[in-house]
Amino acid sequence: xxxxxxxxxxxxxxxxxxxxxxxxxxxxxxxxxxxxxAINAALLSYCxxxxxxxxxxxxxxxxxxxxxxxxxxxxxxxxxxxxxxxRGHDGQYRWFQLDxxxxxxxxxxxxxxxxxxxxxxxxxxxxxxSEQQAFLQxxxxxxxxxxxxxxxxxxxxxxxAGGQHVMEVDDxxxxxxxxxxxxxxxENRAEVEAALDAARQGKTASFQGFAxxxxxxxxxxxxxxxxxxxxxxxxxxxxxxxxDITARMEAERALSESQSRLRFALEAAELGDWELDLRxxxxxxxxxxxxxxxxxxxxxxxxxxxxxxxxxxxxxDYVDQKFQSxxxxxxxxxxxxxxxxxxxxxxxxxxRARALQDQEGNKEYMLGVVKDITNLKRAEEEVxxxxxxxxxxxEQRTQALEAQTASLxxxxxxxxxxxxxxxxxxxxxxxxxxxxxxFSGVSAAYYEFDDGLWKAREWTLDxxxxxxxxxxxxxxxxxxxxxxxxxxxEAQFADAWDAQREQVRETEQFGSIAAYPLMxxxxxxxxxxxxxxxxxxWSEPDKALVRAVGRSLNLALExxxxxxxxxxxxxxxxxxxxALEAFASLTRDLTLKSDVVALIRRAQEVVxxxxxxxxxxxxxxxxxxxxxxxxxxxxxxxxxxxxxEGGLPYDTTRNFIPAWTQGQAHYLDVYDTSIDNLGEATRxxxxxAVLPVIxxxxxxxxxxxxxxxxxxxxNIDKAVLESVVRSLGLAIEGxxxxxxxxxxxxxxxxxxxxxxxxxxxxxxxxxxxLRTITSFTELLARRYQGQLDSKADRYIHFTVDAARxxxxxxxxxxxxxxxxxxxxxxxxVDTSQVLEDITRDLAEDLRESGAVVSWDSLPSVxxxxxxxxxxxxxxxxxxxxFQREGMVPAVHISGHEEGQVFHFQVQDxxxxxxxxxxxxxxxVFQRLHNREKYKGTGVGLALCKRIVERHGGRLxxxxxxxxxxxxxxxxxxxxxxxxxxEE
Numbered sequence: 001x002x003x004x005x006x007x008x009x010x011x012x013x014x015x016x017x018x019x020x021x022x023x024x025x026x027x028x029x030x031x032x033x034x035x036x037x038a039i040n041a042a043l044l045s046y047c048x049x050x051x052x053x054x055x056x057x058x059x060x061x062x063x064x065x066x067x068x069x070x071x072x073x074x075x076x077x078x079x080x081x082x083x084x085x086x087r088g089h090d091g092q093y094r095w096f097q098l099d100x101x102x103x104x105x106x107x108x109x110x111x112x113x114x115x116x117x118x119x120x121x122x123x124x125x126x127x128x129x130s131e132q133q134a135f136l137q138x139x140x141x142x143x144x145x146x147x148x149x150x151x152x153x154x155x156x157x158x159x160x161a162g163g164q165h166v167m168e169v170d171d172x173x174x175x176x177x178x179x180x181x182x183x184x185x186x187e188n189r190a191e192v193e194a195a196l197d198a199a200r201q202g203k204t205a206s207f208q209g210f211a212x213x214x215x216x217x218x219x220x221x222x223x224x225x226x227x228x229x230x231x232x233x234x235x236x237x238x239x240x241x242x243x244d245i246t247a248r249m250e251a252e253r254a255l256s257e258s259q260s261r262l263r264f265a266l267e268a269a270e271l272g273d274w275e276l277d278l279r280x281x282x283x284x285x286x287x288x289x290x291x292x293x294x295x296x297x298x299x300x301x302x303x304x305x306x307x308x309x310x311x312x313x314x315x316x317d318y319v320d321q322k323f324q325s326x327x328x329x330x331x332x333x334x335x336x337x338x339x340x341x342x343x344x345x346x347x348x349x350x351x352r353a354r355a356l357q358d359q360e361g362n363k364e365y366m367l368g369v370v371k372d373i374t375n376l377k378r379a380e381e382e383v384x385x386x387x388x389x390x391x392x393x394x395e396q397r398t399q400a401l402e403a404q405t406a407s408l409x410x411x412x413x414x415x416x417x418x419x420x421x422x423x424x425x426x427x428x429x430x431x432x433x434x435x436x437x438x439f440s441g442v443s444a445a446y447y448e449f450d451d452g453l454w455k456a457r458e459w460t461l462d463x464x465x466x467x468x469x470x471x472x473x474x475x476x477x478x479x480x481x482x483x484x485x486x487x488x489x490e491a492q493f494a495d496a497w498d499a500q501r502e503q504v505r506e507t508e509q510f511g512s513i514a515a516y517p518l519m520x521x522x523x524x525x526x527x528x529x530x531x532x533x534x535x536x537x538w539s540e541p542d543k544a545l546v547r548a549v550g551r552s553l554n555l556a557l558e559x560x561x562x563x564x565x566x567x568x569x570x571x572x573x574x575x576x577x578x579a580l581e582a583f584a585s586l587t588r589d590l591t592l593k594s595d596v597v598a599l600i601r602r603a604q605e606v607v608x609x610x611x612x613x614x615x616x617x618x619x620x621x622x623x624x625x626x627x628x629x630x631x632x633x634x635x636x637x638x639x640x641x642x643x644x645e646g647g648l649p650y651d652t653t654r655n656f657i658p659a660w661t662q663g664q665a666h667y668l669d670v671y672d673t674s675i676d677n678l679g680e681a682t683r684x685x686x687x688x689a690v691l692p693v694i695x696x697x698x699x700x701x702x703x704x705x706x707x708x709x710x711x712x713x714x715n716i717d718k719a720v721l722e723s724v725v726r727s728l729g730l731a732i733e734g735x736x737x738x739x740x741x742x743x744x745x746x747x748x749x750x751x752x753x754x755x756x757x758x759x760x761x762x763x764x765x766x767x768x769x770l771r772t773i774t775s776f777t778e779l780l781a782r783r784y785q786g787q788l789d790s791k792a793d794r795y796i797h798f799t800v801d802a803a804r805x806x807x808x809x810x811x812x813x814x815x816x817x818x819x820x821x822x823x824x825x826x827x828x829v830d831t832s833q834v835l836e837d838i839t840r841d842l843a844e845d846l847r848e849s850g851a852v853v854s855w856d857s858l859p860s861v862x863x864x865x866x867x868x869x870x871x872x873x874x875x876x877x878x879x880x881x882f883q884r885e886g887m888v889p890a891v892h893i894s895g896h897e898e899g900q901v902f903h904f905q906v907q908d909x910x911x912x913x914x915x916x917x918x919x920x921x922x923x924v925f926q927r928l929h930n931r932e933k934y935k936g937t938g939v940g941l942a943l944c945k946r947i948v949e950r951h952g953g954r955l956x957x958x959x960x961x962x963x964x965x966x967x968x969x970x971x972x973x974x975x976x977x978x979x980x981x982e983e
Contacts, residue, residue, distance in 0.1 A: 026086075026096070026116040027139060029103070031229045034058045034072045037111070037204070037239070038224075048089025055204075062086050064093050071098075073112060075231060078102045083119065094120040103149070103228070103239070111228045111239065115139060149228070150238040154180045154196050157237070166244050168213040175214060180240065184211045195225040199238045202227050208245065220249040266369070276304060276366040278327065278355065292349060292372045294342030312338045312346065327355050327363055336373065348377040422560040428458045431528065431553040436460055438545050441533040443510070445471055448526050454482055466506040479503050485515040486524055491547050493538040497531070511536035514543070516550030520561050528553060568715070596732050597630055603728040604632035607705060610720055614707035617644070618693070620700065621660070624650040629701065636708055639681040652677040656702050659690040663699060665722055666690045667713040671706070686710040689717075691725045695733045703728070774800070829865045831858040831872070831904075835893060838873045842880070851880045851889035858895045859902050861971045867947045872906075874940040875967050879908030884962070901953065901970040908966075913959040922955070944969075 026043035028036050036055050044051060047062055060068045064085035073080035079101045085093040096116040103111045140147065146163030148156055155177045159169065169175055181192045188209035198205035204226040212218050221242045228237035266273055272289025276282075281304040290299045293310055304323075311319050315337040326333035334352045341347055353368020428446045435444045445459040453474025463471075475482060480502050485492045493514045499507045507513070510531040518526035528550050535542070604616040615633025619626040625647040635641040650656075655675050658666040668675075671685040686709040693701045703725045711717075781796045835855050839846065846853065853876060861868065872893070879891035887909060895904040913921065922945045948955040948969045959965035 025118075027114065028054075028059070029111060029113045030059075031111055031227075032231045032233065033229070034060075037226050038241075043116070046086070046088050073100045086116065094118060096120075111237075113140070144244065146242040146244075148180065148240045148242070150180055150196075150240055152200060152236065152238065154238065156180055163242070166213075167242075168215040168217060184209060186210075192223075195223065196238065199225045199227045200235065202229075202235060219244055219246045221245065269371070271369045271371050273367075273369050274353075276353070276368070278363055278366055281305060289370055292341075292347070292370055293339065294345070310339045310341070312340055314338075326353070327366070330355060330357070330363070333366070333368065347372055347374045349373060422563045424557060424560050425458065427553060427556045427560060428526075431549055431556075432458060432460050434549055435530055435546075438549070439530070439532060439542070441535075443531045443533070445529045446526060447471070447475070447529065449477075449524075450474070452476070454479075454527060464506070464509075467509075470504065470506045475504065481513065481515050482527065485517050485527060489517055489519070489524065491516045491543070491550060493543055493546075495537045497536070507531070509533055512538055514538065514546045516546060518550070518554050518557060520558060526557075596735055599728065599731045599735060600630045601632060603703070603724050603731075604630060606724055607721060608633050611705065611717075612707060612709060612711070614705065617704045617706070619648070619656070619702050619704065621650065622647075626650060626653055626656060626702075634708075636684045636706075637681050640678065643678055643681050648676070655688060656690055656704065659692045659702055660699060663692050663694065665692075665718065665725075667718065669712045670710045682706075684708050687713065689713060689721055691721055693725060693732070694729045695736070700732070825864055825866070826862055827865055828860050829863050829868050830860050831868065831895065834865075834869050834872055835876075838869065838876055841873070842877065845877075845880060849880055849883070849889050851883075851891065853880075853891045853893075855893035856895070858893065858904075859897060861902055863951050863971060864947075867950070871944050871947045871969070874944050875906040878940060878967075879906065879910060879965075882908075882910040882965075884909070884911050897973060898970075900973050902973060904969050904971070906967045907964065909964040912961040912963050913957070913965055914961050915959075918957060918959075921957075 024042050026040065026046050028039040028043055030036055036057060036059060039051060039054055043054075047054075058071075060071060063071050064087070067084035070082045070084045079099075081097065081099050083095060083097050086096050087093050095118075097119045098114050098116050100112050100114040103113055141161040143160060143162045144166055145160075146167050147160040148163065149158045151157055156175055157177075159167070159172055159175075163169075164172055181189055181196070184192045188207075188211060191207040191209055195205035195207055204224060206222070206224045208220065208222050210218065210220055222245045223240060223242045226239045226241075227235040228239050229235050266286070267288065270288065272286050272292050274283055274285040274289050283302050283304070285299070285302055287296075287298055290296070290302070293299070299306070308316055308320060319335055319337050322335050323333055325331070332352060332354050336348065336350045338346050339349050349370055350373045351368055351370040353366050355363040355366045357363050432444045432446065436442055443460050443463050445456045445463070447454040448457050449455075451474070453476060455474040456468070456471040459468065459471070477483060477486060481492060481494050481504075491514060493512070494502065495512050497507070497510045497513050499505060499510075502513075510533055512535055513529060513531040516528040516530075517524045518528060530546050532538075532542070600618045604618065607616050608614070613634065615631055615635065617631040618629050620629055621627075626649075627647055628644050631644075648656075653676050655666070655668070658664070666689070668688045671682070671688050673679070673682050673685065676682060685706050687707045689705045691703045692699045693703050703721075705721065777796065777799045781800055785793060785796075832855065835853070835858070839853050842853075845851070876891050876893070880889050883889040889908070889910065891906065891908045893904065893906050895902055897903075921941050944967075945955045948971070952972050953970040955967070955969040957965055957967045
């Protein structure tokens with residue numbers, strides 16, 4: 001026989017992995033005593049035993065008793081080949097050629113790897129295979145497991161070629177003698193150390209962990225660490241076999257996630273899942289499955305027979321028949337049935353399952369799901385009941401729709417017939433015509449309530465004279481059909497008409513009569529009556545027709561009524577508009593003059609332009625006498641003019657009293673000549689209107705209109721009069737306000753001039769005595785400094801300082817008063833040049849403080865040059881003066897055109913101002929800081945504000961404490977020609 005020799009070994013191998021690589025040859029590794037360290041699947045398959053039965057024991061019990069001495073290689077050899085018989089799982093012995101060699105790096109420990117080749121059929125016909133020795137080396141090198149031999153310090157001594165590939169080691173010398181635990185991190189490091197300790201103690205240990213390859217690729221490993229013993233049993237080497245299980249771990253994780261998603265879906269759908277063993281009918285179920293059958297805590301032993309016991313008897317045979325058929329045919333088992341739960345309740349369930357076959361086609365398991373569908377079944381039953389009900393209703397609705405269609409046809413016909421007609425009589429006649437076209441043998445009439453009776457106003461021409469005489473004379477509201485209709489306020493139908501019972505004479509020819517109420521504004525204003533001669537019972541379609549025509553007529557009458565109301569409203573609105581337009585000129589006159597009498601006369605002219613002959617007079621009450629202030633129109637009687645000009649007594653002029661005392665208009669459609677005690681003087685009056693004139697909530701007079709003919713004062717007339725008189729009161733109020741405003745303005749201007757003159761004179765006259773005080777005080781200080789005691793020197797210093805501050809204050813006050821007192825000397829001012837001059841004047845201050853003043857290209861303005869210089873110098877000086885400690889003062893000026901003004905900004909980086917003081921700082925003599933820290937009189941910003949406002953501009957600021965301030969001011973782009981020197 002000839003068997004390929006085993007290949008040379010390059011490192012130890014993990015036992016179970018060797019089996020997989022060496023298939024179909026049984027392969028195992030042993031220690032020096034012949035105990036099995038690892039085996040492959042081929043050996044397990046051949047002998048029919050489990051791995052636990054073989055590992056750690058000798059294989060002598062598998063070898064023929066005559067050949068057992070051949071199993072272990074002779075002492076001191078590295079390779080050994082022999083032939084022996086091994087017992088298979090069937091109890092028969094077969095001949096195998098064993099090629100055994102020492103694992104690389106384990107010569108002292110005595111670890112061997114053996115590959116067995118079945119040579120039973122070649123026993124006497126095939127020559128020896130010397131190549132078998134190379135087989136073991138081939139097995140080791142081709143294995144994808146990383147087989148490593150370690151010394152007792154866990155340093156790498158060797159690694160097989162396949163292991164170097166999977167660990168991404170290009171050159172083993174790079175990792176030779178490396179400390180193997182350093183390849184592991186975290187918790188895995190402790191497991192490696194534990195496995196190494198176990199192997200050092202003679203035990204085999206396994207674990208799973210995460211580690212990176214030599215090149216850093218992350219992978220999962222399954223590791224077995226075993227001791228390698230010498231011939232005398234001493235452990236001198238360790239064998240570590242690592243299998244890459246990354247793909248398996250990822251697959252297991254994916255499977256776990258998939259199972260989690262499936263479980264969530266089942267629970268969300270309230271589905272119970274189950275697995276049935278078709279061999280013994282035992283099962284696995286989810287808790288939802290058992291809950292459906294009434295076992296929320298689970299059922300101990302559930303079988304197919306248990307399930308059948310829960311199925312109601314009338315469904316049991318059907319369910320079992322379907323189950324047996326599904327199993328036999330390999331089809332899906334899909335049923336719905338009723339079951340009786342553990343608590344005795346009957347519920348509907350649905351279950352679906354399918355049997356699974358093994359490789360030989362045997363059906364071993366059935367997988368399925370189950371769901372409680374009781375609510376669904378109830379819903380289906382309700383739907384069936386509802387469908388039956390709906391079928392009944394459809395028939396009823398069909399009949400109703402036919403009636404509705406007929407009524408809609410009648411409505412359309414009526415609508416087309418009347419078009420946009422708004423005359424009520426035409427609308428009624430058209431409705432009667434539609435009724436006659438829709439019914440056969442019909443008569444109809446329209447009634448209105450008049451003088452206590454319902455009288456026919458329109459009717460069809462087929463009514464006999466006797467009947468017409470009765471219905472045109474009128475029927476009382478107590479007539480049964482009329483009373484029912486008025487009470488119900490909807491159509492009433494009288495079947496089997498009886499003229500005597502219904503109390504309507506000459507109507508015996510009718511078999512049935514209907515009445516429909518026509519309503520406007522919520523009140524019944526008419527009745528539509530329809531009588532059928534050949535029909536004694538009203539059908540639903542006929543009733544629908546009557547209602548449709550009645551509803552159509554009612555809508556048309558409402559539209560007609562609204563048209564009439566709208567016409568009246570439009571007329572009133574037009575009259576009011578004319579009055580307001582006419583009075584608009586009065587309002588325009590108000591802007592030109594404040595003559596109250598002229599305003600009253602204009603209002604009178606407006607009123608009389610819209611009324612017939614007569615006059616409009618305005619009276620005011622003086623004591624107990626009415627005095628005429630203005631009249632427009634004709635007197636109509638010399639005696640009336642004489643009486644009015646002499647004054648009308650309050651008590652006897654009774655026509656004025658209601659309007660005066662009640663504050664409301666008083667109208668007389670027919671004037672009573674005795675009401676004012678003027679006798680023949682007012683005999684030509686036909687109508688009158690008296691309205692109070694109210695100003696600021698108080699009555700100041702009455703506006704009286706007298707017409708020479710009687711007149712029914714319409715809403716339009718009243719709207720015109722009341723609008724004009726109300727506007728007159730507002731106009732007088734405005735005129736008075738203008739007069740008062742003009743007086744107040746003149747007084748303020750005079751007061752301001754006096755104050756400015758006083759301030760100017762006072763500050764000017766104070767200069768001379770103050771200069772004397774200052775001069776002599778300074779002279780006293782120079783001559784007697786140090787000659788008097790220290791208190792005297794201090795008092796002199798205080799006096800000199802106070803005199804200087806008073807001089808500065810007077811100078812600022814004088815400058816402030818000059819802004820108001822002096823005339824404007826306007827000219828074009830180059831603001832950039834002004835700033836050049838200011839910085840030269842402030843050169844000493846700038847040098848001492850280190851301040852920087854800058855500005856952009858600035859516009860020229862038409863203004864007072866002196867005052868503009870004062871304005872800019874004060875704002876720049878403030879920016880330099882109010883500075884933060886440790887900060888170099890910086891002031892920047894910018895300006896640009898915005899519409900009709902120039903907008904200037906003076907920005908500094910000083911101490912800033914709190915918002916609550918924004919208004920206060922522009923008031924004269926107001927200071928926010930003591931003068932010891934910041935010098936000044938409190939006049940500068942007030943002076944700036946006055947200068948800007950004198951030029952028609954505005955001054956304001958933006959500031960934040962500790963972040964500087966920005967002062968904004970505007971000046972007009974063009975000169976204000978209306979500004980005078982007296983302003």
